[in-house]
Amino acid sequence: MHPLAERIQQRDMRALARAITLIENDSEDKLRLMSDIFSMKKRAHYVGITGSPGAGKSSLINQLLTYIRSLDLTVAVIAVDPTSPFSGGSLLGDRTRMNQHFMDPGIFIRSMATRGSLGGLARSTKDAIRACDAYGFDVILVETVGVGQSELDIMKVVDTTGLVLTPNSGDVLQIFKAGIMEIADLFIINKADLPGVGKLKATLEEYKMIVNKKRWQPPIVRTISTENKGMEELWDNVAQHQSYLYETDAGEAQRQEQLKLEVYDLIREELWREVRREIDDDQEKQTAFRNTEADPYQLARTWVQNWMNKGE
Ligand SMILES: Nc1nc2c(ncn2[C@@H]2O[C@H](COP(=O)(O)OP(=O)(O)OP(=O)(O)O)[C@@H](O)[C@H]2O)c(=O)[nH]1
Numbered sequence: 001m002h003p004l005a006e007r008i009q010q011r012d013m014r015a016l017a018r019a020i021t022l023i024e025n026d027s028e029d030k031l032r033l034m035s036d037i038f039s040m041k042k043r044a045h046y047v048g049i050t051g052s053p054g055a056g057k058s059s060l061i062n063q064l065l066t067y068i069r070s071l072d073l074t075v076a077v078i079a080v081d082p083t084s085p086f087s088g089g090s091l092l093g094d095r096t097r098m099n100q101h102f103m104d105p106g107i108f109i110r111s112m113a114t115r116g117s118l119g120g121l122a123r124s125t126k127d128a129i130r131a132c133d134a135y136g137f138d139v140i141l142v143e144t145v146g147v148g149q150s151e152l153d154i155m156k157v158v159d160t161t162g163l164v165l166t167p168n169s170g171d172v173l174q175i176f177k178a179g180i181m182e183i184a185d186l187f188i189i190n191k192a193d194l195p196g197v198g199k200l201k202a203t204l205e206e207y208k209m210i211v212n213k214k215r216w217q218p219p220i221v222r223t224i225s226t227e228n229k230g231m232e233e234l235w236d237n238v239a240q241h242q243s244y245l246y247e248t249d250a251g252e253a254q255r256q257e258q259l260k261l262e263v264y265d266l267i268r269e270e271l272w273r274e275v276r277r278e279i280d281d282d283q284e285k286q287t288a289f290r291n292t293e294a295d296p297y298q299l300a301r302t303w304v305q306n307w308m309n310k311g312e
């Protein structure tokens with residue numbers, strides 16, 4: 001067994017933090033570690049919190065943490081850093097805001113800045129979630145900015161996705177276009193202290209009538225993170241969705257689909273790693289890039305073919 005996996009099993013939080021660093025850096029023995037970690041999984045409830053930048057996701061999670069802890073559940077938070085690695089502004093902001101929890105051993109908080117890493121943002125986040133699961137947290141909260149494909153990919157690994165919207169921000173259309181409405185199991189109207197709540201709620205109701213054909217009807221909850229309001233209702237709805245997943249075949253179907261997608265992903269990664277290594281090490285192939293008129297389809301097809309033939 002990987003030494004870090006062993007220490008995680010013994011509930012060593014520093015080992016968990018180190019394992020996530022290893023995951024972020026995509027180091028050599030990551031696969032071995034992940035395989036051990038996978039065998040240790042306990043199946044926490046994975047909850048994704050997504051929404052536009054500044055919607056209040058971090059503030060919300062901060063309050064939700066306190067509420068979840070009051071129910072005597074342990075919780076890990078993975079905040080996928082939305083800002084570029086050059087500024088790091090929101091990361092620092094998040095750290096200070098979440099700081100009040102740092103002394104509680106039932107809470108683990110980790111920011112991830114993994115853009116540009118080999119396995120990609122979604123991969124690293126999923127692996128970090130697994131590591132937290134192996135450690136034995138009851139709940140794992142994941143914060144992502146709902147803007148792109150990698151965020152959508154991350155949401156494919158969670159059980160319950162809460163979409164944070166704010167009144168009068170005009171972000172509904174944006175989010176709709178990005179295909180994020182469809183993945184929401186729960187609509188959270190945060191900043192409900194601001195005007196325009198009724199209008200946003202009506203828009204969401206309308207959306208639900210027209211588009212949503214799933215058996216699960218996403219509830220709409222209102223929260224004011226800055227005043228710690230709505231957390232109980234929010235958590236009740238998350239718990240209801242969890243029950244729905246377990247009591248119907250929806251949960252099993254969702255997990256089967258997730259497993260399939262993940263295996264496909266891993267195959268893609270593994271093959272790419274192998275093929276790429278060969279191309280990188282091959283002087284002749286590298287020289288081919290000098291001819292900028294070269295047909296990329298032709299090159300790709302030939303090299304993949306070469307690589308496959310080599311294995312025979
Ligand atoms: N009025 C009001 N402001 C809020 C509420 N919740 C959060 N805010 C404010 O909104 C701003 C953004 O909050 P964050 O929690 O950082 O938002 P975020 O979605 O995590 O932002 P990013 O991580 O940068 O995408 C902060 O200034 C918060 O104080 C709320 O319920 N009402």
Ligand SMILES: [Mg+2]
Nearest residue numbers: 057058090094
């Ligand atoms: Mg945030």
